[in-house]
Amino acid sequence: MTAFNDIDARELSLSEVMRKYPDVSPFVIIKADVQRRGVRFSEAALAHVDLAVHQVEYRGFSRETSGAIPVSLMMRDGTSILTGFTLENSGRPPYLVDVVEDRIVLTDQGTVVEEVDYWEKPDYYSKETSNHIPMWQIALARPQRIDLYPFQYCEFWNTPGHGCKYCSVAATYKKTGKPKYVDLTDIAETLAEALKQPGRYMSLFLTGGSILSGKELLDDEVDLYIKVLREAGKNFKSAKFPSQLIGTAYTKEQLLRLYENTGLSSYTADIEVLNKEKFDWICPGKAAKIGYEEWKDRLYQAVDIFGFGNVNTGIVGGVEMARPKGFTSEDEALDMTLTEAEELAKHGVFTVQCVWTVAEGSVFFNQKTPSLEYYVRLSCGLDRLCRKYHINTDMDNYRRCGNHPDTDLSRI
Ligand code: SF4
Structure with a gap:
Protein backbone atom coordinates (compact mmCIF):
# COMPACT_ATOMS: atom_id res chain seq x y z
CA MET A 1 0.00 0.00 0.00
CA THR A 2 2.90 2.34 0.73
CA ALA A 3 4.20 1.86 -2.77
CA PHE A 4 0.81 2.81 -4.20
CA ASN A 5 0.72 5.97 -2.11
CA ASP A 6 4.21 6.88 -3.26
CA ILE A 7 3.09 6.65 -6.88
CA ASP A 8 -0.10 8.58 -6.27
CA ALA A 9 1.70 11.30 -4.33
CA ARG A 10 2.89 12.74 -7.65
CA GLU A 11 -0.65 13.07 -9.00
CA LEU A 12 -3.74 14.94 -7.91
CA SER A 13 -6.08 12.74 -5.88
CA LEU A 14 -9.73 12.19 -6.72
CA SER A 15 -10.91 14.93 -4.36
CA GLU A 16 -8.23 17.35 -5.61
CA VAL A 17 -9.28 16.75 -9.23
CA MET A 18 -12.93 17.30 -8.29
CA ARG A 19 -12.02 20.58 -6.61
CA LYS A 20 -9.89 21.70 -9.56
CA TYR A 21 -12.65 20.91 -12.11
CA PRO A 22 -15.87 22.03 -10.38
CA ASP A 23 -17.72 22.25 -13.71
CA VAL A 24 -17.13 18.59 -14.55
CA SER A 25 -19.66 16.09 -13.22
CA PRO A 26 -18.15 14.35 -10.17
CA PHE A 27 -19.78 11.12 -11.38
CA VAL A 28 -17.76 11.28 -14.58
CA ILE A 29 -14.55 11.94 -12.66
CA ILE A 30 -15.23 8.99 -10.33
CA LYS A 31 -16.00 6.78 -13.30
CA ALA A 32 -12.72 7.61 -15.04
CA ASP A 33 -10.75 6.96 -11.87
CA VAL A 34 -12.46 3.64 -11.13
CA GLN A 35 -11.78 2.45 -14.67
CA ARG A 36 -8.20 3.70 -14.45
CA ARG A 37 -7.43 2.08 -11.10
CA GLY A 38 -9.71 -0.95 -11.18
CA VAL A 39 -12.12 -2.24 -8.58
CA ARG A 40 -12.45 -5.08 -6.10
CA PHE A 41 -15.48 -6.36 -4.25
CA SER A 42 -15.57 -7.10 -0.52
CA GLU A 43 -17.23 -10.28 0.71
CA ALA A 44 -20.07 -8.10 2.05
CA ALA A 45 -20.53 -6.51 -1.37
CA LEU A 46 -20.60 -9.92 -3.06
CA ALA A 47 -23.16 -11.09 -0.48
CA HIS A 48 -25.46 -8.34 -1.80
CA VAL A 49 -25.43 -9.89 -5.28
CA ASP A 50 -28.77 -11.50 -6.01
CA LEU A 51 -28.32 -13.92 -8.90
CA ALA A 52 -32.05 -13.66 -9.68
CA VAL A 53 -31.79 -9.89 -10.10
CA HIS A 54 -28.25 -8.82 -10.93
CA GLN A 55 -26.14 -9.23 -14.03
CA VAL A 56 -22.92 -11.04 -13.18
CA GLU A 57 -19.77 -12.33 -14.76
CA TYR A 58 -17.65 -15.18 -13.55
CA ARG A 59 -14.09 -14.78 -12.40
CA GLY A 60 -12.74 -17.34 -14.83
CA PHE A 61 -14.58 -15.84 -17.81
CA SER A 62 -17.95 -16.59 -19.25
CA ARG A 63 -17.97 -20.37 -19.58
CA GLU A 64 -17.67 -20.81 -15.83
CA THR A 65 -20.63 -20.85 -13.52
CA SER A 66 -19.16 -20.08 -10.12
CA GLY A 67 -17.42 -17.10 -8.55
CA ALA A 68 -19.98 -14.55 -9.72
CA ILE A 69 -19.09 -10.86 -9.57
CA PRO A 70 -21.31 -7.95 -10.65
CA VAL A 71 -20.67 -7.23 -14.29
CA SER A 72 -20.53 -3.48 -13.73
CA LEU A 73 -21.73 -0.63 -11.55
CA MET A 74 -24.30 2.13 -11.82
CA MET A 75 -24.14 5.45 -9.98
CA ARG A 76 -27.07 7.51 -8.67
CA ASP A 77 -27.31 9.71 -11.77
CA GLY A 78 -27.44 6.74 -14.17
CA THR A 79 -23.75 6.87 -15.07
CA SER A 80 -22.40 3.38 -15.71
CA ILE A 81 -18.95 2.23 -14.70
CA LEU A 82 -17.91 -0.73 -16.81
CA THR A 83 -15.61 -2.70 -14.57
CA GLY A 84 -15.44 -6.06 -16.36
CA PHE A 85 -12.52 -8.09 -15.14
CA THR A 86 -10.30 -5.17 -14.28
CA LEU A 87 -10.09 -6.08 -10.64
CA GLU A 88 -6.82 -4.27 -10.20
CA ASN A 89 -4.70 -3.22 -13.07
CA SER A 90 -2.82 -0.02 -12.83
CA GLY A 91 -0.14 -0.14 -10.16
CA ARG A 92 -2.37 2.05 -8.04
CA PRO A 93 -4.73 0.95 -5.27
CA PRO A 94 -8.00 -0.30 -6.75
CA TYR A 95 -11.31 0.98 -5.40
CA LEU A 96 -13.21 -1.35 -3.11
CA VAL A 97 -16.94 -1.92 -3.47
CA ASP A 98 -18.15 -2.47 0.07
CA VAL A 99 -21.26 -2.29 2.20
CA VAL A 100 -21.74 0.51 4.72
CA GLU A 101 -25.00 0.88 6.67
CA ASP A 102 -26.58 -1.62 4.30
CA ARG A 103 -25.77 0.53 1.24
CA ILE A 104 -23.42 -0.64 -1.52
CA VAL A 105 -20.68 1.96 -1.79
CA LEU A 106 -17.45 2.63 -3.62
CA THR A 107 -14.62 3.20 -1.17
CA ASP A 108 -11.14 4.57 -1.73
CA GLN A 109 -8.68 3.34 0.88
CA GLY A 110 -11.33 3.31 3.59
CA THR A 111 -13.22 6.47 2.59
CA VAL A 112 -16.73 6.21 1.14
CA VAL A 113 -16.75 7.92 -2.26
CA GLU A 114 -20.19 7.27 -3.71
CA GLU A 115 -23.19 4.96 -3.52
CA VAL A 116 -23.44 2.42 -6.36
CA ASP A 117 -25.79 -0.28 -7.53
CA TYR A 118 -25.35 -3.40 -9.61
CA TRP A 119 -26.79 -3.66 -13.10
CA GLU A 120 -30.05 -5.54 -13.41
CA LYS A 121 -30.06 -8.80 -15.30
CA PRO A 122 -32.16 -8.82 -18.48
S1 SF4 B 1 -7.70 -3.99 -30.47
FE1 SF4 B 1 -6.46 -4.57 -32.28
S2 SF4 B 1 -5.73 -6.65 -31.88
FE2 SF4 B 1 -7.38 -6.24 -30.40
S3 SF4 B 1 -9.24 -7.04 -31.36
FE3 SF4 B 1 -9.12 -4.89 -31.95
S4 SF4 B 1 -7.99 -4.86 -33.89
FE4 SF4 B 1 -7.67 -6.89 -32.96
Missing part, protein backbone atom coordinates in the same frame (compact mmCIF):
# COMPACT_ATOMS: atom_id res chain seq x y z
CA ASP A 123 -34.95 -11.41 -18.75
CA TYR A 124 -33.26 -13.44 -21.49
CA TYR A 125 -30.22 -14.19 -19.31
CA SER A 126 -32.01 -17.13 -17.71
CA LYS A 127 -33.06 -18.70 -21.04
CA GLU A 128 -31.28 -21.16 -23.34
CA THR A 129 -31.17 -21.43 -27.13
CA SER A 130 -32.47 -24.57 -28.88
CA ASN A 131 -28.79 -25.67 -28.99
CA HIS A 132 -28.87 -25.56 -25.15
CA ILE A 133 -26.47 -22.60 -24.95
CA PRO A 134 -27.28 -20.11 -22.19
CA MET A 135 -28.40 -16.94 -23.95
CA TRP A 136 -26.15 -14.78 -21.75
CA GLN A 137 -23.23 -16.47 -23.52
CA ILE A 138 -24.59 -15.41 -26.92
CA ALA A 139 -25.43 -11.75 -26.29
CA LEU A 140 -24.26 -9.55 -23.46
CA ALA A 141 -26.35 -6.65 -22.22
CA ARG A 142 -25.64 -3.12 -21.15
CA PRO A 143 -28.42 -1.42 -19.19
CA GLN A 144 -30.13 -0.32 -22.42
CA ARG A 145 -28.26 -2.13 -25.19
CA ILE A 146 -27.86 -5.68 -26.55
CA ASP A 147 -24.28 -6.55 -27.46
CA LEU A 148 -23.29 -9.18 -30.01
CA TYR A 149 -19.74 -10.41 -30.67
CA PRO A 150 -20.17 -12.74 -33.67
CA PHE A 151 -16.39 -13.25 -34.09
CA GLN A 152 -14.51 -13.72 -30.83
CA TYR A 153 -10.94 -13.75 -32.04
CA CYS A 154 -8.89 -11.25 -34.08
CA GLU A 155 -6.84 -12.24 -37.10
CA PHE A 156 -4.27 -9.51 -36.60
CA TRP A 157 -2.85 -11.89 -33.99
CA ASN A 158 -2.16 -14.49 -36.73
CA THR A 159 0.92 -12.51 -37.72
CA PRO A 160 3.48 -12.35 -34.92
CA GLY A 161 3.79 -8.79 -33.64
CA HIS A 162 0.65 -7.51 -35.39
CA GLY A 163 -1.80 -7.49 -32.45
CA CYS A 164 -2.51 -4.13 -30.82
CA LYS A 165 -0.22 -3.82 -27.83
CA TYR A 166 -2.89 -2.94 -25.23
CA CYS A 167 -5.23 -5.71 -26.41
CA SER A 168 -5.90 -9.00 -24.62
CA VAL A 169 -8.32 -10.52 -27.13
CA ALA A 170 -5.93 -13.29 -28.23
CA ALA A 171 -5.01 -14.17 -24.64
CA THR A 172 -8.68 -14.19 -23.61
CA TYR A 173 -9.62 -16.31 -26.58
CA LYS A 174 -6.99 -18.92 -25.71
CA LYS A 175 -7.96 -18.88 -22.03
CA THR A 176 -11.70 -19.35 -22.54
CA GLY A 177 -11.59 -21.86 -25.38
CA LYS A 178 -14.64 -20.18 -26.90
CA PRO A 179 -15.54 -21.01 -30.50
CA LYS A 180 -14.31 -18.33 -32.94
CA TYR A 181 -17.76 -17.77 -34.43
CA VAL A 182 -21.06 -17.52 -32.59
CA ASP A 183 -23.76 -19.64 -34.19
CA LEU A 184 -26.24 -17.57 -36.22
CA THR A 185 -29.26 -19.57 -35.03
CA ASP A 186 -28.23 -18.93 -31.42
CA ILE A 187 -27.93 -15.22 -32.20
CA ALA A 188 -31.36 -15.10 -33.87
CA GLU A 189 -33.09 -16.90 -31.01
CA THR A 190 -31.37 -14.79 -28.35
CA LEU A 191 -32.24 -11.51 -30.06
CA ALA A 192 -35.87 -12.49 -30.53
CA GLU A 193 -36.08 -13.46 -26.86
CA ALA A 194 -34.28 -10.33 -25.61
CA LEU A 195 -36.59 -8.01 -27.53
CA LYS A 196 -39.62 -9.48 -25.77
CA GLN A 197 -38.69 -7.49 -22.65
CA PRO A 198 -40.63 -4.25 -22.91
CA GLY A 199 -38.76 -0.98 -22.61
CA ARG A 200 -35.37 -2.43 -21.80
CA TYR A 201 -33.33 -1.66 -24.91
CA MET A 202 -32.73 1.34 -27.09
CA SER A 203 -30.17 -0.15 -29.46
CA LEU A 204 -28.32 -3.15 -30.78
CA PHE A 205 -24.54 -3.25 -30.90
CA LEU A 206 -22.13 -5.49 -32.79
CA THR A 207 -18.41 -5.84 -32.68
CA GLY A 208 -15.66 -8.44 -32.76
CA GLY A 209 -12.09 -8.94 -33.80
CA SER A 210 -10.92 -8.24 -37.33
CA ILE A 211 -11.35 -10.87 -40.05
CA LEU A 212 -8.77 -10.17 -42.70
CA SER A 213 -9.75 -12.83 -45.24
CA GLY A 214 -11.97 -12.51 -48.31
CA LYS A 215 -11.66 -11.61 -51.95
CA GLU A 216 -10.61 -8.16 -50.80
CA LEU A 217 -9.11 -7.62 -47.34
CA LEU A 218 -11.98 -7.63 -44.76
CA ASP A 219 -14.64 -8.90 -47.20
CA ASP A 220 -15.39 -11.87 -44.95
CA GLU A 221 -15.81 -9.56 -41.94
CA VAL A 222 -18.29 -7.40 -43.84
CA ASP A 223 -20.16 -10.51 -45.03
CA LEU A 224 -20.43 -11.82 -41.47
CA TYR A 225 -21.91 -8.55 -40.18
CA ILE A 226 -24.34 -8.37 -43.11
CA LYS A 227 -25.56 -11.86 -42.25
CA VAL A 228 -26.04 -11.03 -38.56
CA LEU A 229 -27.65 -7.64 -39.23
CA ARG A 230 -30.08 -9.12 -41.74
CA GLU A 231 -31.07 -11.69 -39.14
CA ALA A 232 -31.48 -8.92 -36.55
CA GLY A 233 -33.50 -6.87 -39.01
CA LYS A 234 -36.25 -9.50 -39.01
CA ASN A 235 -37.24 -8.12 -35.59
CA PHE A 236 -37.85 -4.59 -36.89
CA LYS A 237 -40.47 -3.12 -39.22
CA SER A 238 -38.35 -0.16 -40.35
CA ALA A 239 -35.57 -0.38 -42.93
CA LYS A 240 -33.04 1.06 -40.47
CA PHE A 241 -33.06 0.24 -36.77
CA PRO A 242 -31.08 1.72 -33.83
CA SER A 243 -27.75 -0.04 -34.13
CA GLN A 244 -24.01 0.45 -34.05
CA LEU A 245 -21.21 -1.64 -35.48
CA ILE A 246 -17.62 -1.29 -34.40
CA GLY A 247 -15.78 -2.89 -37.29
CA THR A 248 -12.43 -2.53 -38.96
CA ALA A 249 -12.07 0.46 -41.32
CA TYR A 250 -13.78 -0.66 -44.53
CA THR A 251 -13.34 0.56 -48.08
CA LYS A 252 -16.07 2.68 -49.64
CA GLU A 253 -17.40 -0.35 -51.53
CA GLN A 254 -17.57 -2.39 -48.35
CA LEU A 255 -19.27 0.46 -46.46
CA LEU A 256 -21.86 0.81 -49.20
CA ARG A 257 -22.49 -2.93 -49.20
CA LEU A 258 -23.02 -2.83 -45.44
CA TYR A 259 -25.27 0.22 -45.56
CA GLU A 260 -27.42 -0.86 -48.48
CA ASN A 261 -27.94 -4.45 -47.40
CA THR A 262 -28.71 -4.02 -43.71
CA GLY A 263 -30.63 -1.86 -41.22
CA LEU A 264 -27.39 -0.64 -39.61
CA SER A 265 -27.75 2.99 -38.58
CA SER A 266 -24.30 3.94 -37.24
CA TYR A 267 -20.71 2.89 -37.78
CA THR A 268 -17.49 3.03 -35.78
CA ALA A 269 -13.96 2.09 -36.76
CA ASP A 270 -11.60 2.50 -33.83
CA ILE A 271 -8.34 4.21 -34.75
CA GLU A 272 -7.19 3.65 -31.14
CA VAL A 273 -4.36 6.21 -31.08
CA LEU A 274 -4.52 9.70 -32.61
CA ASN A 275 -0.96 10.06 -33.80
CA LYS A 276 0.57 8.29 -36.80
CA GLU A 277 3.89 7.45 -35.19
CA LYS A 278 2.27 6.05 -32.02
CA PHE A 279 -0.40 4.25 -34.09
CA ASP A 280 2.31 2.53 -36.16
CA TRP A 281 4.01 1.35 -32.97
CA ILE A 282 0.94 0.43 -30.90
CA CYS A 283 -1.32 -0.99 -33.64
CA PRO A 284 1.18 -2.59 -36.05
CA GLY A 285 -1.37 -4.84 -37.73
CA LYS A 286 -3.73 -1.98 -38.50
CA ALA A 287 -0.77 0.09 -39.68
CA ALA A 288 0.50 -2.66 -41.99
CA LYS A 289 -2.84 -3.63 -43.51
CA ILE A 290 -4.62 -0.28 -43.73
CA GLY A 291 -2.47 2.58 -42.47
CA TYR A 292 -3.19 5.64 -40.37
CA GLU A 293 -4.17 8.14 -43.07
CA GLU A 294 -6.19 5.55 -44.97
CA TRP A 295 -8.03 4.70 -41.73
CA LYS A 296 -9.05 8.34 -41.38
CA ASP A 297 -10.09 8.57 -45.05
CA ARG A 298 -12.31 5.53 -44.63
CA LEU A 299 -13.99 7.17 -41.65
CA TYR A 300 -14.65 10.29 -43.73
CA GLN A 301 -16.18 8.14 -46.49
CA ALA A 302 -18.37 6.49 -43.87
CA VAL A 303 -19.81 9.91 -42.95
CA ASP A 304 -20.88 10.36 -46.59
CA ILE A 305 -22.71 7.05 -46.41
CA PHE A 306 -24.09 6.83 -42.85
CA GLY A 307 -24.58 10.55 -42.33
CA PHE A 308 -23.29 13.27 -40.00
CA GLY A 309 -23.43 12.19 -36.34
CA ASN A 310 -23.62 8.51 -37.28
CA VAL A 311 -19.89 7.80 -37.51
CA ASN A 312 -17.29 7.90 -34.79
CA THR A 313 -13.97 6.41 -33.81
CA GLY A 314 -12.67 5.12 -30.52
CA ILE A 315 -9.33 5.69 -28.88
CA VAL A 316 -7.72 3.90 -25.96
CA GLY A 317 -7.31 6.99 -23.82
CA GLY A 318 -3.84 7.24 -22.34
CA VAL A 319 -2.18 4.47 -24.35
CA GLU A 320 -0.40 7.20 -26.34
CA MET A 321 1.76 7.54 -23.20
CA ALA A 322 2.79 3.87 -23.01
CA ARG A 323 6.46 3.14 -22.55
CA PRO A 324 8.95 3.23 -24.15
CA LYS A 325 7.87 5.07 -27.30
CA GLY A 326 4.79 6.98 -26.11
CA PHE A 327 4.59 10.66 -25.25
CA THR A 328 6.37 11.45 -22.02
CA SER A 329 4.43 14.63 -21.24
CA GLU A 330 0.69 14.65 -20.58
CA ASP A 331 0.44 18.16 -22.04
CA GLU A 332 2.02 17.04 -25.31
CA ALA A 333 -0.07 13.85 -25.48
CA LEU A 334 -3.24 15.83 -24.93
CA ASP A 335 -2.33 18.49 -27.45
CA MET A 336 -1.46 15.98 -30.18
CA THR A 337 -4.56 13.86 -29.50
CA LEU A 338 -7.02 16.75 -29.47
CA THR A 339 -5.47 18.32 -32.57
CA GLU A 340 -6.07 15.11 -34.49
CA ALA A 341 -9.54 14.69 -32.95
CA GLU A 342 -10.39 18.17 -34.19
CA GLU A 343 -9.39 17.26 -37.73
CA LEU A 344 -11.69 14.24 -37.53
CA ALA A 345 -14.51 16.36 -36.07
CA LYS A 346 -14.20 18.84 -38.96
CA HIS A 347 -15.04 15.89 -41.22
CA GLY A 348 -18.01 14.89 -39.04
CA VAL A 349 -16.29 12.04 -37.18
CA PHE A 350 -16.33 12.34 -33.42
CA THR A 351 -13.86 10.64 -31.14
CA VAL A 352 -14.74 8.71 -28.00
CA GLN A 353 -12.27 7.42 -25.47
CA CYS A 354 -12.18 4.21 -23.48
CA VAL A 355 -9.97 4.53 -20.45
CA TRP A 356 -6.88 2.39 -20.98
CA THR A 357 -7.03 -0.54 -18.61
CA VAL A 358 -3.78 -2.41 -18.49
CA ALA A 359 -5.14 -5.81 -19.36
CA GLU A 360 -3.50 -9.06 -18.35
CA GLY A 361 -2.35 -10.86 -21.49
CA SER A 362 -1.61 -7.64 -23.37
CA VAL A 363 1.88 -6.55 -24.44
CA PHE A 364 1.48 -3.46 -22.26
CA PHE A 365 0.55 -5.42 -19.13
CA ASN A 366 2.16 -3.89 -16.03
CA GLN A 367 2.44 -0.41 -17.53
CA LYS A 368 1.10 2.61 -15.73
CA THR A 369 -1.75 4.70 -17.09
CA PRO A 370 -1.73 8.52 -17.01
CA SER A 371 -3.09 10.61 -14.16
CA LEU A 372 -6.77 11.07 -13.42
CA GLU A 373 -6.43 14.72 -14.37
CA TYR A 374 -5.30 13.63 -17.84
CA TYR A 375 -8.52 11.67 -18.34
CA VAL A 376 -10.63 14.59 -17.17
CA ARG A 377 -8.86 16.99 -19.54
CA LEU A 378 -9.12 14.51 -22.41
CA SER A 379 -12.84 13.93 -21.78
CA CYS A 380 -13.55 17.65 -21.60
CA GLY A 381 -11.51 18.28 -24.74
CA LEU A 382 -13.38 15.64 -26.75
CA ASP A 383 -16.73 16.88 -25.45
CA ARG A 384 -15.80 20.46 -26.41
CA LEU A 385 -15.04 19.36 -29.98
CA CYS A 386 -18.45 17.71 -30.37
CA ARG A 387 -20.12 20.90 -29.19
CA LYS A 388 -17.92 23.12 -31.39
CA TYR A 389 -18.72 21.10 -34.53
CA HIS A 390 -22.36 20.48 -33.53
CA ILE A 391 -22.00 16.71 -33.62
CA ASN A 392 -24.75 14.83 -31.82
CA THR A 393 -23.17 11.94 -29.90
CA ASP A 394 -26.38 9.99 -29.31
CA MET A 395 -25.19 6.98 -31.29
CA ASP A 396 -22.64 6.32 -28.51
CA ASN A 397 -24.09 8.12 -25.50
CA TYR A 398 -24.36 7.20 -21.83
CA ARG A 399 -27.55 5.22 -22.38
CA ARG A 400 -26.45 3.22 -25.41
CA CYS A 401 -22.86 2.56 -24.42
CA GLY A 402 -21.88 4.05 -21.07
CA ASN A 403 -18.17 3.35 -21.48
CA HIS A 404 -16.96 6.81 -22.47
CA PRO A 405 -16.44 9.56 -19.87
CA ASP A 406 -16.45 12.12 -22.71
CA THR A 407 -19.87 11.25 -24.11
CA ASP A 408 -21.20 11.09 -20.54
CA LEU A 409 -20.51 14.83 -20.53
CA SER A 410 -22.69 15.39 -23.60
CA ARG A 411 -25.90 15.07 -21.59
CA ILE A 412 -25.01 17.84 -19.18
